[in-house]
Amino acid sequence: MTIPYPSTQPLPTIPAVTPPSGAARPRLTFLGTGYLGATYAICFAELGYEVIGFDVDAEKIAKLAGGEVPFHEPGLDELLKRNLAAGRLRFSTDIAETAVFGDVHFICVGTPQRADGMGADLSYVEAAVTGLSQHLIRKALIVGKSTVPVGTAEWIEQLVGKHAEADLGVEVAWSPEFLQEGFAVEDVLRPNRIVVGVKTEWANGMLYASHKGVFDLAATEDREVPLVVTDFATAELVKVAANAFLATKISFINAMAEVCEVAGGDVTQLARAIGYDPRIGNRFLQAGVGFGGGCLPKDIRAFQARAQELGAGEALRFLHEVDLINLRRRSRVLQLAAELLGRRYGPAGPDLSGTRVAVLGATFKPNSDDVRDAPSLAVAAALSKAGADVRVYDPQGMGNARRERPELTYEASMNDAVRGADLVCVLTEWADFRNADPIALGELASGRRVVDGRNCLDSGLWTQAGWEYRGMGRP
Template sequence: MPPITPQRPRLTVLGTGYLGATHAVSMAELGYDVLGVDVDEAKIGKLADGQVPFHEPGLDELLQRNLATGRLRFTTDYAEAARFGDVHFVCVGTPQKKGSLAADLRYVEAAVVSVVKNIHGRALIVGKSTVPVGTAEWVEELIAKHAPEHAEIEVAWNPEFLREGFAVEDTLRPDRLVFGVKTEWAKEMLDKTYRGVYELAAAEDREVPVVVTDFATAELVKVSANSFLATKISFINAMSEVCEAAGADVTQLARAIGYDLRIGNRFLRAGVGFGGGCLPKDIRAFRARAEELGVGAALNFLSEVDEINLRRRQRVVDLAAELVGGSLAGKQVAVLGAAFKPNSDDVRDSPALAVARKVHDAGASVVVYDPEGNENARRDLPEVSYAASLDEAAKGAEVVLVLTEWEEFRHADPVALADVVNATRIVDGRNCLDPELWRAANWEYRGLGRP
């Protein structure tokens, strides 16, 4: 008979990047004792000092509060983590392999092996990283190979569904929980791990749907969800291409079809496309895994989803060139936005930064401004200039490109901005501006998929 487990198990979070740090802090906020673990000493040092190494609204305050309570600590010592935790969350990155569409699982392997070789009792390894289907079974094989002889270690898969900019809320108040388990004990441990989430939901008179399933289904949930969202975004961007050719307005088209409850209006905003550290690499890894399983044809459509998304970036460049007379060479261009979405400083596979690079390569002088993403963007694209404000970026510009829909950009004053630029030309790469307002202020306005 298994030993009695505590009502609130002690948690470790292996990997303290965006997912891991957010999960560790949020679970501590729910009342759990949490130990965050990472091999990056600088990152651990910053977190231990109360500094979040990325921008996520509200996370700094929660980090500092839970460090002060003593519920939350950070370490680089996996042996300490093994002694501390009852449940070990694997939250490391799974980037795209160089020269391949497949996911790179080296960090998953390193984290699992580092902790399980030091576990001598009973513990649960819980995968949260987005992985190819079949990974949980592979983790079981790693445990069988590396765990001490008398250790009792089980595996579960519990995919994350965080939205950058809303990650704390998504952790504290998830719209669903998915448990991929093989035993009742593993399910019981996950229930105890999420007791704080259940209690918060009950206090707010909400329900948290819980789907208990097998490993493979749990692993497929996240990549399937991301693939569906990417497909929906690329669908409306494909319609944007048709609208441009036909003289139609994609924003009105999206509004009309969005009233259909079978379709819905979310993720139907045409623009420069999706980016970030999840959707692009996840749909590519999903295609690669389907090929390995012999069902690659089932996901061939994701190749076109990816291509449509990438085409939108070039379309912004083409519109900008059209506005300035056909060539960007020698022109000064203001790029508003570097992060792949607002309320984030994440520039991984950012459409905004990709466009900035293309405009620079076309011979333009580019000045980028992002309220949070400048520092990360400068490391990724040092060839262009960066401004500390919207007005500084736009000063002397011959065309302005709005590429991330920050509130600051959406509500910019076109009359005031006209006094700063050299020419009143603007490309709305996110369809987030009011065309009538800008045209009334004598701006040449171009939006993707709009006449």
């Protein structure tokens, strides 16, 4: 059932529950303090809950306990410091302490792509659930929040049954996350929906109580937060289905960019025109170098793998092409680079030796320091492999980029990266790059040539400033 809250319509009765700890509100724990778990832990403390964030990584826990967010997310640092000071939030490497403290335990560990295939690696989930279950001393609710293959919740129930004392009555539920990096604080405090997969009224009541702070905030702001109460499988499928749809939409417009490139069309105008159709909408219709990050690439591959295991592989065969289109846009940047630099693009790619290329952007998107599967960094590495002297700059992702691609050269500023460059490639749409002065940059560069890998620059301004401009899917 879908419950819009707040609403003028009568709400289905959601049972009032008393947290097993006896506290006035459920005490919450978040197992895994990476991007997902740390953000949720901090934001739910801001909503007034008592929270513990748990992780086996002592260095990460020490940073968080000291008031330092170990990744870049706008607004999160201030919330962390405020809630540590208020005493509502703490961090621990002690699984027994975490188990005893919490009423509701959210599993937020990573589910990376397996090294031996496309499926998801659930070893971190298994370790977290097993370790927690062995130390529980009273009834509790274990809630999956990580993105997992459908069927994982049932498997977790089996793990809990094996490792927790049977007479405790520990239950399992599922509640997927929908965080957008760069907007995660708003996504937790003011979500566009909450989805819960439950089997019992008690689990439903506990999850409602765990999110009451979200609903109360919405009521004060006269907003509606739809609450979708469903089964395990549907709750698990919601996140991967959403990511598959978004990935498909991005690859669709990039496929149209390929057509525009050979037909002489302009994909930015095409996207604008079809985006006015309310059935389509204009979000995720920005053609460019493709999607990356820690979610979309691995999730669509794991979704395909799980569908194949279930005998429904044909239904998701199109996601293979979505993935191929996405990866193909990276090689398109090399083609444009070779064209602008007057180099031949052969079967093995271009020979760019003797050229200097500035790459502006290393993260997969702006307002983040996440370089996981970042198209920008992959293109920078490919340009370097082709023989170019590549200079990389990113406003937030330099540390992570250095660890991911130590063979590249990194500069301290945009100006330093552009100075002496024969070609500039804008591959992440940071505001600093979008708003850069093409005249000033032209005075620093050796050659006024630019590849706009995100179609984020004003092509007219750059052309007027004397730059040879190439966009993705643009004439």
